[in-house]
Amino acid sequence: MTPDPQSSRLSGGPGGFPFAPPLPLFLLNPILRRIVHRIAVQNPDMFDRLGPHRHAYFLIDPVDIPFMLYLRPDPEALDFRAVGRRNPPPHAARISGKFLDLLTLMDTEQDGDALFFSRDLIVTGDTEAVVCLRNALDDVDDPIAESVADMFGPPGRAALNALRRAAENAQKRKGAKT
Amino acid sequence: MNAMVKPELICPAGTPAALRSAVDAGADAVYCGYQNATNARNFVGLNFTPEEMEKSIRYAHDGGTKVLITLNTFPPAGKVELWKEMVDLSARLGADACIVADIAVAAYIRDNYPDLRIHLSVQAAASSPEAIEYYVREFGVKRVVLPRIMTISEIKGLVQEIPCEVETFIFGNHGLMVEGRCSLTNYVTGQSTNMDGACSPAACVKYERAADGSMSTILGDYMIDRFGPEETAGYPTICKGRYKCDARDGGYYAFEEPISLNASTMLPDLISAGVHAFKIEGRQRSRAYVKKVVAAFREAVDSIMAGQEPKLADLVALTEGQKQTEGALKTKKWR
Structure with a gap:
């Protein structure tokens, strides 16, 4: 697969995001593993929508934080971890966007096609795998962002509410520009 | 009334x-x-x-x-x-x-x-x-x-x-085209919108990005559009594709537009x-x-x-x- 150049619309990069956790990745990864296992237990049917793509690796690239996320949504061999930007591991597809846009997708408040039309979401690699992942995540009962926040109790929910407000403000600013 | x-x-x-x-x-x-x-x-x-x-x-x-x-x-x-x-x-x-x-x-x-x-x-x-x-x-x-x-x-x-x-x-x-009669996807991908139910199946779609931020949409073996870095995008269907033709300068939405x-x-x-x-x-x-x-x-x-x-x-x-x-x-x- 060819490397994915940054889009001029998706500028940002390390250090450009006020909520970027200063955690070393080895501290973050056990939390991510816990999150993905909890989501899998809560939504066992979601994997059916992935078909053969459940074995694929997805690189999720929030362009305005210092690391990327590496996901294999295989219920038999779940994998979800943070990876550095310098040497992205092999992946079937890459999904790039601003952190808050990706968050609102997981919160089922944003439409993926609309973000794609506005070029705020960039997809490269296996398009079918990405479409299947999108459909699987969109069909879960409770929004994934909410389930993750709930895992961390009141501080988690407060953080999600703060991020939702930030996303809403970003959306308003974008609307005012266009 | x-x-x-x-x-x-x-x-x-x-x-x-x-x-x-x-x-x-x-x-x-x-x-x-x-x-x-x-x-x-x-x-x-x-x-x-x-x-x-x-x-x-x-x-x-x-x-x-x-x-x-x-x-x-x-x-x-x-x-x-x-x-x-x-x-x-x-x-x-x-x-x-x-x-x-x-x-x-x-x-x-x-x-x-x-x-x-x-x-x-x-x-x-x-x-x-x-x-x-x-x-x-x-x-x-x-x-x-x-x-x-x-x-x-x-x-x-x-x-x-x-x-x-x-x-x-x-x-x-x-994408109104000729509703129920459109065979453009069939022509390019071998799958029929009308009989298989899939217009531009995702398995046949690729998006390629260039260093300048532009994005090309590929369906099967054909590039059907190329969007500039600041341009909004559309669906990867042939009817919404932009083509070069003798009658027009530059890319031309020959059938429909996004x-x-x-x-x-x-x-x-x-x-x-x-x-x-x-x-x-x-x-x-x-x-x-x-x-x-x-x-x-x-x-x-x-x-x-x-x-x-x-x-x-x-x-x-x-x-x-x-x-x-x-x-x-x-x-x-x-x-």
């Missing part, structure tokens, strides 16, 4: 979660389909298993919402069994209607399930009184979904001439024309889209029926290419 009939709001669902969102947002009916070639949105990871359909119908009916099942593709000659099985299943699950395009499927419903409503799909492309009367007379069709090629005054004239209900699209993808239908300002005229149902396109879209669009049109229709000025939510962010048109409803020369 005759008393206005309140039109039903017909809303899309590609997943059970989207169906629940549509019901909760005030849909009068939801249309959805199975995970096979009987469905003209037969995309991977989308649509309903029989078990999901059963639960979803129950959820919809509990909320006072009807479920219309899309069996709106054309069976290849002599291979109609799958379509018959899906009709049997839909009747057993308590569907409120089947949306069909093919006369063999319509005949099967007429002969075996006379109480199951037949809605004629837009894929049948029936727009003349003679064509529609044929479907009503021969198959007992109760409603026709009109192709997106008619002006409001033409629709009004048609409503007065035909013995069935009329449904028109009011929002969503505007643009969505938005008839929100024309709702009062459509209601006055006697349209019985308004259809929102977008079974391939997320539940966020379903929630926002259905809620916006629910409020607009209710306001109009209450004699108030409708509040029209700004839906342009959800439109293809972030552009919208009133299409042929406003003028035959919409392009």
Whole structure:
């Protein structure tokens, strides 16, 4: 697969995001593993929508934080971890966007096609795998962002509410520009 | 003027979660389909298993919402069994209607399930009184979904001439081409929109990005568009592709443009024309889209029926290419 150049619309990069956790990745990864296992237990049917793509690796690239996320949504061999930007591991597809846009997708408040039309979401690699992942995540009962926040109790929910407000403000600013 | 009939709001669902969102947002009916070639949105990871359909119908009916099942593709000659099985299943699950395009499927419903409503799909492309009367007379069709090629005054004239209900699209993808007859995807990918149910299947689509931020859309072996770094994008379908041709300088949208239908300002005229149902396109879209669009049109229709000025939510962010048109409803020369 060819490397994915940054889009001029998706500028940002390390250090450009006020909520970027200063955690070393080895501290973050056990939390991510816990999150993905909890989501899998809560939504066992979601994997059916992935078909053969459940074995694929997805690189999720929030362009305005210092690391990327590496996901294999295989219920038999779940994998979800943070990876550095310098040497992205092999992946079937890459999904790039601003952190808050990706968050609102997981919160089922944003439409993926609309973000794609506005070029705020960039997809490269296996398009079918990405479409299947999108459909699987969109069909879960409770929004994934909410389930993750709930895992961390009141501080988690407060953080999600703060991020939702930030996303809403970003959306308003974008609307005012266009 | 005759008393206005309140039109039903017909809303899309590609997943059970989207169906629940549509019901909760005030849909009068939801249309959805199975995970096979009987469905003209037969995309991977989308649509309903029989078990999901059963639960979803129950959820919809509990909320006072009807479920219309899309069996709106054309069976290849002599291979109609799958379509018959899906009709049997839909009747057993308590569907409120089947949306069909093919006369063999319509005949099967007429002969075996006379109480199951037949809605004629837009894929049948029936727009003349003679064509529609044929479907009503021969198959007992109760409603026709009109192709997106008619002006409001033409629709009004048609409503007065035909013995069935009329449904028109009011929002969503505007890939009208020759509805039910389009073979462009078949030409490039080997799969038929009309018989396999998949226009531009995702497995045949690739997006390539260049260092300057531009993006190329590839379908099969063909590049069908290239968007500049600051340009909005559209769906990867040939009918929305931009091509070089001798008659024009630069890229040219030879068939259609990346643009969505938005008839929100024309709702009062459509209601006055006697349209019985308004259809929102977008079974391939997320539940966020379903929630926002259905809620916006629910409020607009209710306001109009209450004699108030409708509040029209700004839906342009959800439109293809972030552009919208009133299409042929406003003028035959919409392009």
